[in-house]
Amino acid sequence: MTTGPLPRWLDAWGYHDTSGALHVAGSTEPADHPYRAELHDLLRPDGEIRARAVFDVEGVPTVCFIEDDGRLMNDPAALDAVRKNIWNQNLISIVLTVDDARAMAASVGLRDIKPEIIELSQAKPFGPYSREDVQSGSVFSRHPDWFLPETRVDRVLLRNLAIVVGDLEKSGLEKGDAQLLMAQVMFVAYLEHRGIVGDSYRKRRNVGGLHDLVRARDRAGITRLLAQLKNDFNGDLLEPTDGNASWRALSDWALQKLEDFLGQADLDSNQLAFWSYDFRYIPVELISGIYESFLSEEKRDVGAYYTPRHLATLVVDQALSRSNDILRERVYDGACGSGILLTTAYRRMLAHAEVRVGRQLSFPERVKLLQGHIFGSDISKSACKVTAFSLYLSVLEHLEPADITDLATKGGALLPKLLGGNIRAGRGEGDFFSPKNPYASSKQCTVFISNPPWVEPPKTATLTADGWAKRNKYKIPRRQVCGAFMLRALDSTMDDGTLCFILPVSILAAQTSRDFVRVLLDRCRVETIINFGDLRKLLFDEAKQPTIVVVARPRSKQNSPSVHAETIEYWVPKTDVSLAFGRLTLHGTDRHVLTSSSLARDNSLLTTLFWGTPHDLATVTRLKLHGTLGDILKSRLGWRSAKGFHLKDASVDRPASSRELRNKPYLNARHFATHGPLLDNHALESFPNDIKTVARLPKALLETFRGPRIVFTDGMTPEREVSAAFSTKPFSFNSSIGALAAPPKDGDLLRFLAAFLRSDLVRYLLLLTAYQVSFERERVAVADLKGLPFVTPEQHSNPVRAEAIVAEVAAFLRDLDHAPHLERSHRYAEWKRHGETLFAEYFGLSVQEKARVHEVTQYVLPSVQPSSYAGLRTLLQHRASKVDTEAYAKTLMHELGAWRDAMSGRGNFQVYLILGSDGVAGGLGIVRLDIGSGDKTGKPRVETQIADNAVVAMLEDIKRYELLPLRIQENLYLAADTVIRHEQSLYLVKPLIRRLWLRGEAYRDAERVVRFIQGKQAL
Helix, strand or coil: CCCCCHHHHHHHHCCCCCCCCEEECCCCCCCCCCCHHHHHHHHCCCCCCCCCEEEEECCEEEEEEEECCCCCCCCHHHHHHHHHHHHHHCCCCEEEEECCCEEEEEECCCCCCCCEEEEHHHCCCCCCCCHHHHHHCHHHHHCHHHHCHHHCHHHHHHHHHHHHHHHHHHCCCCHHHHHHHHHHHHHHHHHHHCCCCCHHHHHHHCCCCHHHHHHCCCHHHHHHHHHHHHHHHECHHHCCCCCCHHHHCCCHHHHHHHHHHHCCCECCCCECCCCCCCCCCCCHHHHHHHHHHCCCHHHHHCCCCCCCHHHHHHHHHHHHCCCCCHHHCCEEECCCCCCHHHHHHHHHHHHHHHHHHCCCCCHHHHHHHHHHHEEEEECCHHHHHHHHHHHHHHHHCCCCHHHHHHHHHCCCCCECCCECCCEEECCCCCCCCCCCCCCCCCCCEEEEEECCCCCCCCCCCCCHHHHHHHHCCCCCHHHCHHHHHHHHHHHCEEEEEEEEEEEECHHHHCHHHHHHHHHHHHHEEEEEEEECHHHHHHHCCCCCCCEEEEEEEECCCCCCCCCCCCEEEEECCCCCHHHHHCCCCCCHHHEEEEEHHHHHHCCCHHHHHHHCCHHHHHHHHHHHHCCEHHHHHHHCCCCEEEECECCCCCCCCCCEECHHHCCCCEECHHHCCEECCEECHHHEECCCCCCCEECCCCHHHHHHCCCCEEEEEEEECCCCCEEEEEECCCCEEECCEEEEECCHHHHHHHHHHHHHHCCHHHHHHHHHHCHHHHHHCCECCHHHHHCCECCCHHHCCCHHHHHHHHHHHHHHHHHHHHCCHHHHHHHHHHHHHHHHHHHHHHCCCCHHHHHHHHHHHHHHHHHCCCCCHHHCCCHHHCECCHHHHHHHHHHHHHHHHHHHHHCCCCCEEEEEEEECCCCCCCCEEEEEEEEECCCCCCCCEEEEEECHHHHHHHHHHHHHCCCCCHHHHCCHHHCCCCCEEECCEEEEEEECEHHHHCHHHHHHHHHHHHHHHCCCCCC
């Protein structure tokens, strides 16, 4: 691309240094690019978009560059037509239209947002819309409304489909029939929008257009059109299960709703608020995924969830990345749903095949590729029909409409009948655990890829998965179907094949899954685990658990299982602004390497290393070595944990009278209130009159209702503290409240424990050790509390000082208990910082450990699992301050010194920080580490320089000397875990976002530096 104004703009914005991420018109897109087909549509010189270049970030097309031909900047309607087509692809976030002097930046989503004008003289490498601005996500900070997920085509189409299906139900159709009818509508719309079914076809076949027929209320014409399409194109989706009775039964009111849908109205508002759909551009996987999200309720009942497109792309990348030749793979999905994973895999194969032969595959060649390599099954027949629909669209994609029409006329465009062949449906052949399923135990697939059901069935239900597990002597935790699915997949897959699953995190990380993890590691060589726990509320809207992706290989029966020398890559990506661009970014800083043997011993590693580092793991382990609260409850006389009374118990024939409780106060969990670690006595109320009996009232429980104790609820406070409080008042409570009780002589130790449970140290520990706190919801189980480190003063290494600390904390709580009611919260808040120092001293925290606890509770905890796209810019995503960067540098020096001393080394360190200023987009910081050979007692130094020019000069040197791999060199925002050596110095290049400048990162960076110097791979 040497002519036109765009090259000057690309130079000014810094895009020309990214050859792998910048796709220009006239070039050939890589065969392995996940969005090769979409890039082709964007860059076609004779297309309707005619982009001159597209910039992708981590493989996702993000910015579209268009050269103005004299119309676009002066004709909003012309620009809107281009934006509409781009919007339908559901990829591009920003459109930049340029001429010789000006550029116009426009959002893709909302049509009424006014574009922004930029003069060429304003275009800078670190300015608005530059490569740095986009790669860093800074543009999201300036224009959050440009990236609203509800304005994307998938959300709009899904919303309107759900509304029209609901309307069809109101008109008398069954839900499944209504959904399949809308699938037919989309398929016909695709054929019409693509021009495959155009005027010439309609004239030759004497049929009308779907929209015209719906508008005319011509039910007979609609059924005639569908019958003709079935005759010419075959296809399971066009098979009339009821002789097209659904269409004939539609009322005029229902047909009006269909007309509104086809007329592109937003059915929520009945306004043309968004762009109109164009099925020429809407990606096939997107249609498949959208349709899956509102399949019949049976999918929800068996725990199936819509697989988002960006997750499907990532999973297919993982599944095929180990393939030597993807055109030799046989891909099988045992729970294919609407087929988004199979469709994504097929499109990837199709792209490779066309690059290999150097031309577009013909219709028969595409059918042959499909029939030979793509297989699926599902118990839902409706879902399997949509799978066939998605695969049919993929077969037809990018074929010339005239060619397909000609083939149809000659009878050569018949789509293959997939149901009953490649795709098996129903409770027999479609059930992955049924012996009637021909693929489930065939041992013939080379790539098994699936998002299996996440259901944990009730005790009253017996599933085929239960029977299969029982016959094969597997114990599946909580009877999770996906666990049985993972093991059953080994029967489908060749010994040298690949397994790739989308799963709930509990199947590997929950305490109850420990034995299952050992069995899985015995049967599989697990290679990669990607834990999307921080994206739980954004990735699957309705899922109660976070998502993990697991990549594994079957163990050959000829080889005895061995996990001792194996390692597992454990990726723990965190929420960042890349999600607003439709990306799931894996940063090297979010990568751990586990040994399979360590995971087999203790699956809690998956929890600790999600937010923690190996340094945190060492801290937790050290604290627990001295004892836990569970140890105290077992060994100390009179200490116990209990839950309140149960109202009912099916195993109890004769419930106990509540008479003994009626004259005592009652604590209702819904009214639980505290003043810090003390119970608010105003929360106590009279015992409920309607509770005449309870399941049991043993003596031990009655004793728990009086005397010193700590009561707590399962939930946590808004600050993610344990909702625990000390009290000596007599009162009862039901099983929604738990208690830790002790004899009166240990009252002060209980007071100390109550205050400790509300401490920052416990908040830190629970994030790193409590599965549900880290992944699922703000809930603390008794087992989590029992796992906390705790020792009594007599067990302490300094019993005298420990006793004094306990006494001081207990004295404060007694004083607080006697303080005026309205002053208690204020007094506790004033004391809390001092209390934290006492707990840190009691548990022997080092200066570095105290600082780490502080940063986790101050920055990490408030940033966990943002609930909306508006919350993507968490505290961890804010720009790192000078205080943050210098604290990082000092920790880095301290940790390097500790490594040096542990390895009997010598020398000293100097750290220089070169930081970009606040005024630039996508600021970067450079850590330069000079290692001196002198006496190690020399004083280390940290120097900070704020200098944009110095940052740019250093980055130019890094590029000139090719000190980074090409992928990272083209996106320095992924370089934070890479150590660079240049002359006598070591360098780290880090985006200036806070989470990469925490002390925890300094510990990991120190280890990376040490391993780099030793010539080993950095963690």
